[in-house]
Amino acid sequence: MASQTSNGREITYIAAIAEGAQAILAEQDNAFIAGEDVAGAGGVFGSYRGLLDEFGPDRVVDTPISEEGIVGLGVGAAATGLRPIIDIMFMDFMGECMDEIANQMAKMRYMFGGSAKLPITVVTMSGAGLNMAAQHSQSLEVWICHLPGLKVVAPSTPHDAKGLLIAASRDDNPVFVVMNKLSLRNRGTVPEEPYEVPIGKANIVRPGDDLTIITYSRMVSEALTAAAALAEEGLEAEVIDLRSLQPMDTDTVIESVAKTHRAVVVHEAVRFAGLGGEIAAQIQELAFDDLDAPVARVGAPFSPVPFSAVLEQTYLPNADKIVAQARSLLGG
Amino acid sequence: MSQPSDDVLRDIHRRMVRIRVFETEAGRMAEAGKIPGALHLYVGEEAVAAGVMVHLSDDDWITSTHRGHGHLIAKGGAFDRMFAELFGRATGYCRGKGGSMHISNMDLGMLGANGIVGAGPPIAVGAAFSTKFRKTDRVAVSFFGDGASNEGSFHEAANMAALYKLPVIFVCENNGYGEYTPQANHQAIVDVADRAAGYGMPGVVVDGMDAMAVYESAEAAIDRARSGEGPTLLECKTYRFFDHVGVRGMGLSYRTDEELEEWQKRDPIHLFEARLAELGVLSRDEAAGIHEGILEEVKAGIEFAESSPLPDPNTLLDDVYA
Numbered sequence: 001m002a003s004q005t006s007n008g009r010e011i012t013y014i015a016a017i018a019e020g021a022q023a024i025l026a027e028q029d030n031a032f033i034a035g036e037d038v039a040g041a042g043g044v045f046g047s048y049r050g051l052l053d054e055f056g057p058d059r060v061v062d063t064p065i066s067e068e069g070i071v072g073l074g075v076g077a078a079a080t081g082l083r084p085i086i087d088i089m090f091m092d093f094m095g096e097c098m099d100e101i102a103n104q105m106a107k108m109r110y111m112f113g114g115s116a117k118l119p120i121t122v123v124t125m126s127g128a129g130l131n132m133a134a135q136h137s138q139s140l141e142v143w144i145c146h147l148p149g150l151k152v153v154a155p156s157t158p159h160d161a162k163g164l165l166i167a168a169s170r171d172d173n174p175v176f177v178v179m180n181k182l183s184l185r186n187r188g189t190v191p192e193e194p195y196e197v198p199i200g201k202a203n204i205v206r207p208g209d210d211l212t213i214i215t216y217s218r219m220v221s222e223a224l225t226a227a228a229a230l231a232e233e234g235l236e237a238e239v240i241d242l243r244s245l246q247p248m249d250t251d252t253v254i255e256s257v258a259k260t261h262r263a264v265v266v267h268e269a270v271r272f273a274g275l276g277g278e279i280a281a282q283i284q285e286l287a288f289d290d291l292d293a294p295v296a297r298v299g300a301p302f303s304p305v306p307f308s309a310v311l312e313q314t315y316l317p318n319a320d321k322i323v324a325q326a327r328s329l330l331g332g
Numbered sequence: 333m334s335q336p337s338d339d340v341l342r343d344i345h346r347r348m349v350r351i352r353v354f355e356t357e358a359g360r361m362a363e364a365g366k367i368p369g370a371l372h373l374y375v376g377e378e379a380v381a382a383g384v385m386v387h388l389s390d391d392d393w394i395t396s397t398h399r400g401h402g403h404l405i406a407k408g409g410a411f412d413r414m415f416a417e418l419f420g421r422a423t424g425y426c427r428g429k430g431g432s433m434h435i436s437n438m439d440l441g442m443l444g445a446n447g448i449v450g451a452g453p454p455i456a457v458g459a460a461f462s463t464k465f466r467k468t469d470r471v472a473v474s475f476f477g478d479g480a481s482n483e484g485s486f487h488e489a490a491n492m493a494a495l496y497k498l499p500v501i502f503v504c505e506n507n508g509y510g511e512y513t514p515q516a517n518h519q520a521i522v523d524v525a526d527r528a529a530g531y532g533m534p535g536v537v538v539d540g541m542d543a544m545a546v547y548e549s550a551e552a553a554i555d556r557a558r559s560g561e562g563p564t565l566l567e568c569k570t571y572r573f574f575d576h577v578g579v580r581g582m583g584l585s586y587r588t589d590e591e592l593e594e595w596q597k598r599d600p601i602h603l604f605e606a607r608l609a610e611l612g613v614l615s616r617d618e619a620a621g622i623h624e625g626i627l628e629e630v631k632a633g634i635e636f637a638e639s640s641p642l643p644d645p646n647t648l649l650d651d652v653y654a
Binding site for chain 1: 455458462466
């Protein structure tokens, strides 16, 4: 259950992941964490610092650089009764393990007629903005959203990072928790005790009547900045943080669009064939009569993520681009 | 090395014959158009599954391949539920959702046939991790082919199993062909077992047509795994009498009939029956009686499948999620 008793304590997004991981190992005897550099180094981002000392090498397991082997280990361990937390350092590395994700993890329960259960949590990092170039900066959530059998969440805040990670670990299905690396040092209020942010429930982070901005992950903060700028022009944007991409809380989106009559979908991922296309389609299927304008989309251009800062900043969606889309929707 | 009792010898024989008769009749059903989809049959390779599985209990795990019926039968799979699955019926082991290439039974420790070549070894490593994590003496056996030994997944799994000293037995069923490509055209080595040295585990080559040889080598590897000494790569040289998919064995473009005939002279069931007769464990007549009895069981299994209901279309979305 989501808790409101944070007492104003603020910690970083990365510290919130670490707290969530610690809480999972403390409460679930069958849980373990495996991945590259998760034990001795405490995770390359610091996500698991201190856990090796507290829980020992049987439950915090350094692996070879072998993503297919690591994910396969998670699949086999989960099918036989454990609750693995599998760390894929950068989601760009999913290319190395896509068979175990797409053909094994996602399908085993269904192919076996329901006799297998796969309570796996996969923690991975998305996003650009750190000059990590084309192979360490991608937002590939749509790859996994397209696979029936997987759940996908994408926390935007320290609070949601901890709560969604714990919810994922308690779920009996494979859940990908797509963290964002540019958000790692962001601070926010986080309760000390374990709590869940429910999977499948969106969060209206800013109410408004004039248009709806639907987004997730780091683009939530860009959308809020855009909404503040629009407010100065007298336009009140409602901002929805989806938090959970699969399953998706379509009801909250549709209710909002029924009120505002205009929608912009925003994500950092490449716009073409991104989740924005799916969300726009659902809005037109379910709320066509409510719309006063076509559903707009803001996403990255059809390009690999560039290295040089000037190119990377040109590539990235941001508040200014969201404001421009919103204005054009409102005929401004 | 323990000398197998007469009961164990008869058990190995029975498992082999169960596979042979099931697969032969399944092939007939496919040719008659009664089994849809792709069928990869295990005829010729029975000594491997039987010689390994006789050492395992339901609590030991296996991962299988696209050619997986033999593994499930040797692990204790029931003909009726298996045929029902091949026929796509609601009473099948996977309720008609898996078919031949995904046939499985978690209660028997069978983590599925697998349509992806090489996908099994990492999953077996996970199952072995699980048994070690719980401090049990259970093992995981991963069956795969010479073709799969060229997949990166096999190498990653072998390295991790050796690194963590996990109770895994990698059983390579080297039938000389990766699909239709002869071994000499898909890898530069003759013995897949040579690769074991690269991971720091023993590699053993065994005659996969000789059930006794498989039995003995598997026992050593499994004992080693159970006592915490880690994995073994056990390569069984074998041959499939049928085509990669379906039944036809003769007249294929990618192999000669003479080659097939040479291997058929060493039919694993004939070899084993000759041995058991020599040892006075099982007479020729008794063996023939076992074949007949199993054929009756197979026919009953087919009847069960054919009279079983098709899946309710409303179950389409069941079990996508738990």
